[in-house]
Amino acid sequence: MNFRTGLAAGTAAGAGGALAVLSARRLGRRVLDRAFARFGRRLDREVRRLTARAEHGGPLVKAALAGFTALREGKSPFRALLSFGWTALKETLARIFGRGRRGKLTNIVEQTDIGAPRRLVYDRWTRFQDYPSFMKKVLSVDQISDEKLSWKAKIFWSSRTWESSIVEQVPDEHIVWRSKGPKGHVDGTVSFHELSPNMTRVLLVLEYHPVGLFERTGNLWRAQGRRVRLELKHFRRHVMTHALTHPDEVEGWRGEIRDGETVTTPE
Numbered sequence: 123m124n125f126r127t128g129l130a131a132g133t134a135a136g137a138g139g140a141l142a143v144l145s146a147r148r149l150g151r152r153v154l155d156r157a158f159a160r161f162g163r164r165l166d167r168e169v170r171r172l173t174a175r176a177e178h179g180g181p182l183v184k185a186a187l188a189g190f191t192a193l194r195e196g197k198s199p200f201r202a203l204l205s206f207g208w209t210a211l212k213e214t215l216a217r218i219f220g221r222g223r224r225g226k227l228t229n230i231v232e233q234t235d236i237g238a239p240r241r242l243v244y245d246r247w248t249r250f251q252d253y254p255s256f257m258k259k260v261l262s263v264d265q266i267s268d269e270k271l272s273w274k275a276k277i278f279w280s281s282r283t284w285e286s287s288i289v290e291q292v293p294d295e296h297i298v299w300r301s302k303g304p305k306g307h308v309d310g311t312v313s314f315h316e317l318s319p320n321m322t323r324v325l326l327v328l329e330y331h332p333v334g335l336f337e338r339t340g341n342l343w344r345a346q347g348r349r350v351r352l353e354l355k356h357f358r359r360h361v362m363t364h365a366l367t368h369p370d371e372v373e374g375w376r377g378e379i380r381d382g383e384t385v386t387t388p389e
Contacts, residue, residue, distance in 0.1 A: 226332075227329060227330070227331055228329075228330040228332070228346065228347070229327075229328070229329060229330075230326075230327070230328040230329075230330055230346060230347045230350050231325075231326070231327050231328075232325075232326045232347070232350050232351050232354055233323055233324060233325045233326065233354075234323070234324050234354045234355065234357070234358050235317065235321060235322070235323050235324075236321070236322050236323075236324060236358050236361050236362065237320060237321055237362060237366070238320065238321075238322060238361050238362065238365065238366050239316075239319060239320055239322065240294055240314050240315075240316040240322040241294055242361070242365060242366070242369050242372060243314055243322040243324065243361055244293065244294045244314050244374060245372045245373065245374025245375075245376075246357075246360070246361050246365045246372055246374065247297075247312065247314075247324070247357070247374070248297075248374040248375040249372070249373075249374060249375075250263045250265060250271055251263050251264070251265055256356050256357070256359070256360040256364075257353050257356050257357070258352065258353070258356060259275050259276045259277070259349060259353070260273070260274075260275050260353070261274045261275055261276055261281060262274045266285075268288075268375070268377060268379065268384045268387070269287055269288045269289075269379055269382055269383070269384060270285060270286070270287050270288075271285070271286050271288075272284075272285050273285070273286060273301075277305075282303065282305050283303060283304075284301050284302060284303025284304075284305075284306075284307060284308075285301060285302055285303065286299045286300070286301040286308075287299060287300050287301070287382060288379050288382070289379070289381065289382045290379055290380060290381070291377070291378060291379040292378055293376050293377075293378065294314055295313065295314060296311055296312065296313040296314065297311070297312050298310075298311045299311075304333070305332075305333050306330070306331050306332040306333040307331050308328050308329065308330050308331070309328070309329045309331075310326065310327055310328035310329065311326075311327050312324065312325070312326045312327075313325045324354065324357075324358075326350065326354065328350065330346050332346075375388065376388040
């Protein structure tokens with residue numbers, strides 16, 4: 123066999139091998155496609171079956187539906203398992219504590235003493251839009267008007283929004299507000315008490331009305347009270363480390379509100 127003949131034979135053999143590999147790959151893809159199609163049809167049947175049972179089924183039925191639905195949507199088995207576990211927990215708690223009902227009213231009373239003049243502490247408190255910069259769970263505060271504020275805070279793994287209305291505000295003395303929101307509301311009063319020229323007590327009294335599963339279950343172990351206590355500590359730290367060292371930079375709102383309406387504004 124001369125060089126050209128050998129080269130041609132080798133080329134033909136290589137082409138034949140490549141075609142064989144390509145054919146095997148195509149066959150493999152067809153087999154996998156058919157397997158996935160069968161698996162998808164089974165998933166669809168299982169999802170339909172579980173959907174029909176879920177309305178009257180228990181937590182495990184609804185959890186299984188969540189897991190199969192996640193698989194059908196192309197999520198990984200791990201993500202599907204997470205969906206199963208999360209739904210099972212949520213449905214179990216919902217059966218124990220009920221759905222959509224208002225929880226028991228909780229009274230929260232917290233106080234903190236801050237080594238700063240009362241006017242400075244009050245002015246710092248009224249700068250609501252700055253809260254996200256030093257409070258851990260407050261995401262945003264929008265001042266709609268002198269009397270109204272829109273809040274957004276992080277609760278567990280999600281966020282909650284609500285609107286508060288100030289019904290009474292007297293500079294250096296107290297602020298009283300009411301609020302409303304789809305997941306409950308908090309009504310409260312904060313007052314400022316001069317213990318000495320450079321020592322102020324902040325007293326916070328809240329009425330917490332929870333609505334929703336996590337709000338009600340969290341209310342069982344007083345999670346909201348601990349959160350308020352922690353945020354007060356953040357406020358005290360901020361006053362002592364920032365506002366106290368730069369008092370001239372703190373410009374609070376010095377207006378007065380009575381019966382939900384502004385009666386005096388800062389000059």
